[in-house]
Amino acid sequence: MKNLLFILFLAVTSIANAHVGSSDVQMQGQAGPYKLLVSIQPPDVIPGTAQITVFVENGEAQKVTARPIYFYSGDKGAPSADELTKAPNQSAQFTGVVWLMEWGSSSAQIQIEGDKGKGEIIVPIIAVSTAQRDMPKQLGIGLSILGVLLFLLMITTIGASVSDGILKPGEVLSKVQKRRRWINMGIATVVCSVILYGGSSWWDSWAADYQQWIYKPTKGNTAVLVEKDQRVFELKIDTTEWKSQRKGSMLSMLVPDHGKLMHAFLIRTPGLDAFAHIHPERKDSATFTADLPNLPAGKYLVYADIVQYSGFAETIVDTLEIPEKTNNSETEISSEDTYVITDPIDAPGRVPLDANVVICGKPGTKTVFKDGSYAIWEGKPDKPLEAGKPYLLNFEIFNPDGTPCLPEPYLGMTGHVAVVRSDGSVYIHLHPSGTFSMAAEQTFKTRISDTAKVARRPSPQIFRDSVDSYLASLKSMSVAQREEQLMTEMGMYELKTDGMMGMEHTNQISFPYSFPKEGRYRIFLQVKRNEQVLTGVFDVRVNDATAL
Incomplete structure (x- = not known):
């Protein structure tokens, strides 16, 4: 039984990403004057749609919109927002979807308008493919039958176009015309087979390329x-x-x-x-x-x-x-x-x-x-x-x-x-x-304020040195100073003119x-x-x- 437990544990690592076996995103926070609870179910295939539910805990919202913002393309490269619909009999609940087209670090920008004015909140999302869709068996059988019929219809149509299709009323096919029909049907069979083989090869290549994009966790x-x-x-x-x-x-x-x-x-x-x-x-x-x-x-x-x-x-x-x-x-x-x-x-x-x-x-x-x-x-x-x-x-x-x-x-x-x-x-x-x-939330707040359409990637060594210097400065602080610094950086505290105001x-x-x-x-x-x-x-x- 213990061995089975560890086999199961190791099996789940193949689909793990930001956490293990728990890909949905929940966020409770302030969108301006509104307190929101946001629940997002990311897709397991990219491109795909993320299901979004927004609960407005205070105030009366008239309009809630959502749009995806990707790290590398930022705010300038993001698509337009989609309006979420109000849930039936739930005046404070809005639902909808956003398309996630890019693999990697993404976010949903939720904007709200209502009786308290406007507000905005950023929800980080990890957008990765963790599955590959299988065609339903019945659909596959149906498409295969339809494909065979279309294949035969194409060949017979081409054959008829050079034989029966050019006869005048009352005429019958000559031996030459019959031979021409079979020759053209043979050529059509070869050409259609080459087209089908090319399509199949393209599909197999695309599927193999997709396999490379299926998320593989860091070991x-x-x-x-x-x-x-x-x-x-x-x-x-x-x-x-x-x-x-x-x-x-x-x-x-x-x-x-x-x-x-x-x-x-x-x-x-x-x-x-x-x-x-x-x-x-x-x-x-x-x-x-x-x-x-x-x-x-x-x-x-x-x-x-x-x-x-x-x-x-x-x-x-x-x-x-x-x-x-x-x-x-x-x-x-x-x-x-x-x-x-x-x-x-x-x-x-x-x-x-x-x-x-x-x-x-x-x-x-x-x-x-x-x-x-x-x-x-x-x-x-x-x-x-x-x-x-x-x-x-x-x-x-x-x-x-x-x-x-x-x-x-x-x-x-x-x-x-x-x-x-x-x-x-x-x-x-x-x-x-x-x-x-x-850290992901802070990354996207910084990225959205950046006007570049493509993220500027710093030098890895310079970046690492700056991180090490930052960590060293935190270690040199007292516990109280360090906690105040961290809470300020993460937006848990806001500096006002009259001092530190907490949540x-x-x-x-x-x-x-x-x-x-x-x-x-x-x-x-x-x-x-x-x-x-x-x-x-x-x-x-x-x-x-x-x-x-």
Whole structure:
């Protein structure tokens, strides 16, 4: 059974992109005076149409439009906007589609007009082909029969045109005319066969070319090294199959997301009972390392998020065997790295308690953090969620005495969530703003303000040097300065004349998400209190909506 689990896990990596098994995009944010919840289902074939649903949470919208904006062609090369239609009996819900014609980093520009004026929001989308359409069997049979009939009709028509078609009324074909008919029918057969062969070859060539454009995720190889009695996590990006020099330069064109070049999540399988969120640093172009927390031995699923210069976000996946520690010393890790032990997903409550253990909860129940504070997930414990339906995962945070707790910024956000399906086939890193990379959103805001029709690509080495300098400056700051810097860069704070004005900040944190398929999911919630990163764990069952 365990071997089957890992076979399934490795199988899903062939279709993974920005996240694993969860391609839909959800975004909650401000479009000027309007608060919106946007849900986008990207196509699995490019060119293709992305399905868009916009929920207007305040105000009365009269018109909502959407248009695709691609990174390389920018605002100047984008098509005109299409108007979304108001859903029946839903005055605040608008639906429609946008065509995504270019492969790669894209976005949807949502514009709204209503009683509060105008507003705009940019939603990043990863546009890649992950599937190839198969012709339905019945359609294929029907077209084949029709093709044979047309082939025969073409040959007989050509034969008749040089024989029966030129006879006068009452005349019969001579031997010469009959011979001419057969000769022309033979020539027609050869010509039509050559045309069919050419068409078939063209189709096969086009299909082979399309196969080259089907998304192939970046691969990585992980290992645990021992340096000075310290276990070190290492991830090497696999470049052995990279033939393009441009592909290789991508490694020097990574951009920080939340102030980190890489966010790595390690989750022990099959119980999902050990979890770590770490931030490996770039050692060389393809190698990233970080001190490994005091995780127990076992086999781990590894998900490592990176973002390219264009805003194209990827998750590198692997499995990692972590050995037992050879000493009992406590490992010193970065203050922004964290780990937790919890009960196995198949055996709730069965875990020995210590300082780094939390008990898993369910919707409507609370999970106590290791410092005594706790989180409650809004919902009913025994009511499963539905796959494909957009939700707001609402969590309320409380101090140990039951008073509301206002979480401190953690990597520029009020909270983070990692969602993992029990078999590892679904993984996603969520923020209160949505399912996308914040770095991708900033990339498109910058790109839209750029008037160039074609993106100007900087020198990879110069770009890498500037990123390294930026990361070094962040490390030199105090925690408070760094968090303020990150929140300002990501638009979480706006500088006003009277000082720093923040977004709505309460003890409730909401994460928009749509579970892609049925199954059991484990949710790792991370917040910060008293300068300490805290992790809570929740389980939920998701049903197939079509089976209800």
